[in-house]
Amino acid sequence: MRTICFYFQVHQPFRLKRYKFFDIGNDHYYYNDFENKTIMRKVAEKCYLPANKTFLDLINEYGNNFKIAYSISGVAIDQFEMYAPDVLDSFRALVDTGKVEILSETYSHSLSALKNREEFERQVKLHRDKVKQVFGVEPKVFRNTELIYSDWIGEYVADMGYKGMITEGAKHVLGWKSPNYLYCNAINPKLKVLLKNFKLSDDIAFRFSNHDWQEFPLTTEKFVSWLNALDPKDEIINLFMDYETFGEHQWKETGIFEFLKAFPNAVLKYSNFKFNTPSEIVKKVDPVGAIHVPYPISWADEERDLTAWLGNELQDEAFNNLYQCYDRVKEINDPEIWKDWLYLQTSDHFYYMCTKWFSDGDVHKYFNPYNSPYEAFVNYMNILSDFIIRIEK
Amino acid sequence: MKVLMFGWEFPPHITGGLGTACYGLTKGLSNFGTEVIFVVPKTYGDEDLKHIQLKDAGDVVITEKRMQYEEFWDKFRYLEVGSNLIPYMDPEEFAKIYDKKIFLGSEYREQVFKTKFTFTGSYGKDLFQEVARYALIASYIAASNNFDIIHAHDWLTYSAGIAAKEVSGKPLVVHMHATEFDRSGDNINQGVYDIERAGMEAADKVIAVSNLTRKIIIERYGIPAEKVVTVHNSVEPVTLPEDFKLTKAFKEKTVTFLGRVTFQKGPDYFIEAAKKVIDKDPNVRFVMAGSGDMLNRMIKRVAKHGIATKFHFAGFLKGQEVYEMFSLSDVYVMPSVSEPFGISPLEAMMSDVPVIISKQSGVAEVLKHALKVDFWDVDDMADAIYGLLHYEGLSKMFKKYGKQEVENLRWENSAFKVREVYKSLLGDI
Secondary structure (H helix, E strand, O other): OOEEEEEEEEOOOOOEOOOOHHHOOOOOOOEOHHHHHHHHHHHHHHHHHHHHHHHHHHHHHHHHHOOEEEEEOHHHHHHHHHHOHHHHHHHHHHHHOOOEEEOEOOOOOEOHHHOOHHHHHHHHHHHHHHHHHHHOOOOOEEEOHHHOEOHHHHHHHHHOOOOEEEEEOOHHHHOOOOOOOEEEEOOOOOOEEEEEOHHHHHHHHOOOOOOOOOOOOOOHHHHHHHHHHOOOOOOEEEEEEEHHHEOOOEOHHHOHHHHHHHHHHHHHHHOOOEEOOHHHHHHHOOOOOEEOOOOOEOOOOOOOOOOOOOOOHHHHHHHHHHHOOHHHHHHHOOHHHHHHHHHHOEOHHHHOOOOOOOOOHHHHHHOOOOOOHHHHHHHHHHHHHHHHHHHHO | OEEEEEOOOEOOEOOOHHHHHHHHHHHHHHHOOOEEEEEEOOOOOOOOOOOOEEEEHHHOOOOOOHHHOHHHHHHHHHHHHHOOOHHHOOHHHHHHHHOHHHHOOHHHHHHHHOOOOOOOOOOOOOHHHHHHHHHHHHHHHHHHOOOOEEEEEOHHHHHHHHHHHHHHOOOEEEEEOOOHHHHHOOOOOHHHHHHHHHHHHHOOEEEEOOHHHHHHHHHHHOOOHHHEEEOOOOOOOOOOOHHHOOOOOOOOEEEEEEOOOOHHHOHHHHHHHHHHHHHHOOOEEEEEEOOOOOHHHHHHHHHHHOOOOOEEEEEOOOOHHHHHHHHOOOEEEEOOOOEOOOOHHHHHHHOOOOEEEEOOEHHHHOOOOOEEEOOOOHHHHHHHHHHHHHOHHHHHHHHHHHHHHHHOOOHHHHHHHHHHHHHHHHOOO
8 A cells, every 4th residue: 555644733822922020920811812813813814724625625526535634732722712713613624524634642732741741641631632522533643742752752652542653754763764664663562653754745845935946846746756756665655744834834825725736636646646544554554663762853953853942951941840830730720720831831932942043043933923032931931930929829 | 500411311211320320410410500401312202301401412403504614614523533433433434534525525415414313322333433423413512502511421422522622612521430341341342442531531520430430540541630530429319109019929039130231230140149049048039130242141041050930030121110120129239340330229229128239339439238249259149148138137227227328329419529520620600
């Protein structure tokens, strides 16, 4: 079986408001409602609504031959409910076709797997319940925040009963191996692991409209010719990307939606590839071997490691102080405290504190509401200080 | 007596203590019936103008017609050629100005002098250029106003002061609120130093804000001792609304640093002392309020020490925010490496906050009821902070006597001394 697995990440953080020192202890509302609403509406109009319509049309056209998967963070679902119920309806319509799989993840798109297993499992369950409530389906395959994966994170996930997990086909982990096969976890072989083909994924997600790219412009014919040029034994091509690729990162003027519309036909007609969802692949395909990932990897930046979120002094200080709150938060068991605790864990807050300006800095800058990582840190710490006062009361 | 005074900032638009000092001084002078025309690069329209006539240098329209004052041009040209301002303009501009013809040639005149200048009024990248332009405007203002004496505050205005003196022939007093050695340690900016020295050499009298500064002026600028007079700064009494006192929203005592986050102010020593105190007693909060070129490094330092949930950054505060900050503070620390005077501890004491000041500050010369430490002695500083936080007898005493002490420091007294300086140059007017 040769197949393409499309997976899209849908996520919007609850962005924090400007929170000053004087607010500490006085103001317990942390979110920038205006900005969150504005961004949600903008992305809904530019990406979510038109992209969902495009995929729904394609599914209606190709029936069983075209399938995709999403993972939608809990904080994104919360914001859809608040600001864009129309988007949530259109996702429901997609899921109702039965051709769209929803993956599991942590509720708040958090880095909890790296720090606190109990909280990680709690969040996964919260997200699972939310997906069930909103879409009426039970996820089978897991996707951790930003595709962060390691042997032991895979083990946690296997222990929770998941059959498959998706992550990055990072070069330094694969070595001579190809990402175009199914692998299994090195500790618990029952967990199958799908690896992103970052070359072909990023051709669409990052390079599609890049005029300096020698392959510009990217057409479906060209893409299919690359698929046909792959080793005939390659089985699975995992195309994983941010959903905001469609219409937001690649504007509609670049022709990205036209590319999408023509894509299934080109693949089905001119290659021997099909489309399958992650859980279908996990069920049908046998893994070729274990993939060893002793240190966590992610899909971010050149390094494919955690340095976008953790590692500099600012990030580590904020992260460590945040997770020190866990026992107390659990003890208090108050719904408001639980909610803020969730939202403060969203990985984006740590991403804004990244100081790697020179290689991937431009990507970071694009998504960053702060002028500098220092400003992001100070604002976050002011809020966290208030949160700590609340839980220590 | 009428004074033409050149400043760089005026409350509420201030970046440091200079604006505050100018305000206090002009207000004090007005009590003696001394008239002040205060010139700043840019006015905003909401300054307190009860006591002075505030002139916005940017509002002075210089038209081609006015530029025909031959005398003005002659004097001005002389000044430009003789000063060291110009090399810091960009090379192209410099080439134009250095060529004496440009002052008569039409091209340059149109470019720079056609309409009003817009000064940004802040310490921007074209600072030297603005300083030079300010001097140009000053000569015009000097030519079109009546006054008895010129008073220029800090190096940014010295060129203006010199220009005004050249045009009017009136005596010049320059006021050193800080020296380049205070701002930059030993890695001084030669251009700034040169302007400072030129200003002091051209001046008839130099006012220093402390004996510390007076000593630097004599020793490092070679200004004759008899020309330099110390006049300590004072503090403006504040009347806050009755209901002003903020209720503190957390239980921990708070230790505050308030000032520019730059080398001169010693923010790094404050952080090291904070770390020592927090290690001993985690129930203390520290706040660093202000901005500056060392801020990011300080934020990183706090993160590295792992004290970021107890050490907060409040950003730059102005106006009432400063007093809000004081009302939340239990101890105020000014760890300056080199502080010509330092008004902010006086403001803290006004607000009943006990203060720790570095021995390397001019204000240490006038204060008795403050703990004085060497800026580099972070153990001593931590000890002083700990003591003021934990031994109530100590903090009570400092609050009580400290307030009395600062209430006796009045701008009228400083202004009186400044007036004595004027009189020594003018005789009794």
